[in-house]
């Protein structure tokens with residue numbers, strides 16, 4: 001068994017003195033740095049932290065500051081910055097000699113106290129800070145990342161990131177491992193809930209805004225898992241095979257956009273390999289594209305246990321091995337001493353780590369443990385969920401329910417008396433009032449829907465049935481004004497879903513309840529698409545995703561019209577698994593998992609492969625091109641009001657602008673996510689259309705607004721492998737505008753040269 005899987009099972013100066021004095025005085029005068037002498041231990045020895053240095057002058061650039069520190073460092077100090085010091089529970093032969101320096105997160109990287117360089121304390125934090133239970137702390141669970149994607153709202157993504165950044169620092173962390181942006185090639189991928197959907201422009205824009213705002217709280221930001229880690233089955237051994245053009249225009253475009261917006265301090269390379277070379281030792285991915293082409297200035301950190309070599313990984317562009325020092329500790333030092341890794345290469349790794357520490361503000365703003373703004377963060381979590389739950393069906397305007405008219409409510413579902421579902425694995429946030437649930441346990445966040453409903457409608461008759469016996473649930477539904485079924489699908493890192501059906505016979509339960517009462521509302525708590533064999537029989541469907549700490553309140557406020565839904569699907573809901581590009585998930589065969597299998601030849605090699613031969617046709621692009629009907633299309637979502645589109649104008653050129661008018665034609669205020677797609681000229685060889693922009697428009701009942709969407713030239717371009725770059729294909733482009741990828745009432749052609 002591979003080490004990290006095992007862990008899962010177990011639980012988972014050359015500066016002159018004169019210059020120094022001058023700069024320190026300057027810094028003191030500017031009030032930008034202080035001199036702190038603190039005691040801690042490094043390598044078992046007491047170490048004084050000295051912050052009295054010229055590079056503490058925050059008016060210098062991060063590059064200048066990093067270079068100044070680098071010149072002062074010994075080889076051992078440099079090596080210290082290039083690997084982790086272990087994760088609680090991660091097995092190692094020699095235990096971490098300095099466990100007391102850790103903060104209980106995913107690990108830490110030693111600092112250089114004599115030079116004022118702090119320890120990097122790292123935590124997972126996909127939809128909230130992980131591991132709070134075992135550390136006796138508090139973390140807010142935001143809605144799952146896929147939910148945040150459904151808001152299509154860069155401001156909501158920013159608020160999401162800010163909450164996490166602030167709570168990380170309150171807990172003593174200065175680096176996040178959030179920022180997952182692998183695009184949804186297969187909705188059965190167990191981590192779909194941690195990612196931002198199937199479209200690279202939407203996912204990249206949102207992860208970029210999320211991480212920009214998280215990092216602004218003075219934590220080192222991270223975007224992960226780079227790249228093509230698009231399934232969990234055999235993730236440590238799988239070779240993801242896909243051509244360069246397809247890669248650049250899909251999976252990598254999401255990273256390119258995200259990295260461009262956030263300038264994250266770190267990018268995490270993934271476990272899998274791409275076209276034969278493991279991501280954490282893949283020169284094309286790490287150096288040619290990320291560092292050179294995109295100009296990424298931060299450091300590449302390996303996924304936990306994802307490093308496979310010293311010299312090859314270092315040359316390819318890996319900067320920091322996590323969570324330990326198997327390849328980037330003594331072996332890296334020996335390789336430097338033997339001349340197998342040049343000092344320039346070593347220094348580049350170190351400079352990148354130092355630069356991120358300065359650029360992200362963790363040197364200038366040491367963490368101070370504090371009490372988080374729990375009320376404020378919960379309010380943000382609720383607001384985001386209200387903007388993220390997608391109304392999929394609302395027959396005859398069943399919703400919103402009227403608190404006055406509905407006197408009896410049947411609340412049905414296996415956990416509707418317990419709480420709201422959350423996603424598992426390293427993303428898991430611990431629920432308040434309970435111990436840590438451990439690796440891959442199902443965690444339900446209180447309060448339960450039934451409690452929230454009872455509190456909101458003290459005079460109504462609110463009754464619960466778990467649905468264990470569909471007949472009894474149906475009987476309760478029959479005698480109630482409405483039935484609300486809270487149905488779930490649990491997902492986690494480290495596993496994929498076998499299929500997209502609701503588990504534990506919930507389809508049967510919904511059929512029985514809907515047969516008894518047509519006013520049946522299904523609230524889905526899922527991290528991905530699900531099939532809905534009962535869709536025609538129910539009155540309404542709300543996709544609530546994993547709703548976070550305020551999930552139940554947000555859902556109830558939507559059901560009763562206190563909030564008007566505005567979210568749209570960031571991924572297609574297919575009718576059936578047979579319509580997926582790969583109806584069968586490819587899994588590793590016998591003997592194809594584990595470190596021994598990967599290291600059989602001495603050099604790390606993947607043991608099996610997944611051919612992403614659908615290439616560019618990810619998500620809606622696949623269904624469009626293959627002319628397959630879907631259950632709910634990408635970009636789809638209802639509101640309690642209605643919108644009309646008119647007046648499309650396209651100004652095409654280097655700067656393309658799409659202008660149109662959206663009018664709220666209904667009786668309620670609401671927000672519409674207006675989507676802009678483009679069809680490229682036939683000679684481009686692209687799927688029928690792609691999302692190139694959108695705008696979320698808030699409109700009062702009856703109000704109209706003119707909307708301008710500027711379209712980045714890259715979003716209209718193709719990646720030309722032979723020419724080695726992005727290019728606009730000259731010809732006629734069709735721009736389409738509307739409220740879903742399949743409802744685009746406006747269309748106009750424009751020629752681009």
Ligand code: BGC
Pocket residue numbers: 004106124177224303304426
């Ligand atoms: C996951 C990463 C995570 C890391 C540390 C890995 O198994 O793939 O997403 O950040 O563990 O927990």
